[in-house]
Amino acid sequence: MKEPTMNKEIFLCSICNINSGTCKEDCKFCSQSVRYKADIQRYKQKDMSDILKEAKTARDNGALGFCLVTADKGLNDKSIEFVSSIARLLSKEVPQLRLIACNGTASLEQLLKLKESGIKAYNHNLETSESFYPNICTTHPWSERYETCLNVNKAGLTLISGGIFGLGETQEDRLSMLNSLNSLKPSSVPINFYHHNEALELSPNPLKIEEAFSLIKLTRDKVPDAQRIMLAGGRELIFGDRQSEIFSYGANSIVIGNYLTTSGRAMNKDLDMLRLLNLKIAKTVK
Ligand code: SF4
Numbered sequence: 001m002k003e004p005t006m007n008k009e010i011f012l013c014s015i016c017n018i019n020s021g022t023c024k025e026d027c028k029f030c031s032q033s034v035r036y037k038a039d040i041q042r043y044k045q046k047d048m049s050d051i052l053k054e055a056k057t058a059r060d061n062g063a064l065g066f067c068l069v070t071a072d073k074g075l076n077d078k079s080i081e082f083v084s085s086i087a088r089l090l091s092k093e094v095p096q097l098r099l100i101a102c103n104g105t106a107s108l109e110q111l112l113k114l115k116e117s118g119i120k121a122y123n124h125n126l127e128t129s130e131s132f133y134p135n136i137c138t139t140h141p142w143s144e145r146y147e148t149c150l151n152v153n154k155a156g157l158t159l160i161s162g163g164i165f166g167l168g169e170t171q172e173d174r175l176s177m178l179n180s181l182n183s184l185k186p187s188s189v190p191i192n193f194y195h196h197n198e199a200l201e202l203s204p205n206p207l208k209i210e211e212a213f214s215l216i217k218l219t220r221d222k223v224p225d226a227q228r229i230m231l232a233g234g235r236e237l238i239f240g241d242r243q244s245e246i247f248s249y250g251a252n253s254i255v256i257g258n259y260l261t262t263s264g265r266a267m268n269k270d271l272d273m274l275r276l277l278n279l280k281i282a283k284t285v286k
Contacts, residue, residue, distance in 0.1 A: 002248040009282040010274055011228050011253035013065030014058035017260045018046045023071040025139045029167055031197045032071035038199035051086055055094045061267040062281040067100040074105035084117035091118035098285055105148045111155035121158035124148045129176035132169045149184045162190035165215050166205030178222035189226045191219055193234025212238045213249045220250025228253040236265055244273050
């Protein structure tokens, strides 16, 4: 059932791929793995001036969250230093943004180092259920993902954790993932819809639009304490010209701008959509 959206505040987040396409893991939905040779941009470190420019554009378009993403299995000393140096720069130059890191598996000690540099939240998705996970990744276990999320909570960072729908998982898998997410008490739950790339061996996303709407609602219902249900990758692909309906199914956050390896729609189109729906852009995070 749809819910009223009046007076709803929408949290906008922007993601920045600060290192792209260099991951050696084999996640079957991910074009950033070097194994599948997808036709994407690949680079080790994005230029600081480009990151700063993207951060300012995000802020100017109403984003509160700005997420620094690296394509790798997890953090190491070099990537911690890279992410930390960006966090220090952005904290000074664009203090309006709430900085999020998304850098794969992480220990408590590594997360505490990021926190010291100005990172406020950490995004690490469970992706799918524990039992389905070996079907989409064989190079690391789901338990490492769960463990990282526990570390995020221990570090006192805000936990952002969600998953991806349309990988061939069953409804039971979806429920299992949502129950696992609920046990971690994330503040924000990003929902992604698999966006097929021809280099990947997975079949294109089989989800129909009504089913996808019901998965937003299911996420809202099954992770009731989450402050935000965020529509991330695949929004344009799945919902097309019915994107404005996502908010009445429980979404109250969206990623604006481009995704990691696929384009989003122009930010001003999202801002126009919110204006037409009379939805306010959130100015602070609770
Ligand atoms: S670990 Fe992350 S970046 Fe690497 S292949 Fe998997 S999803 Fe992609």
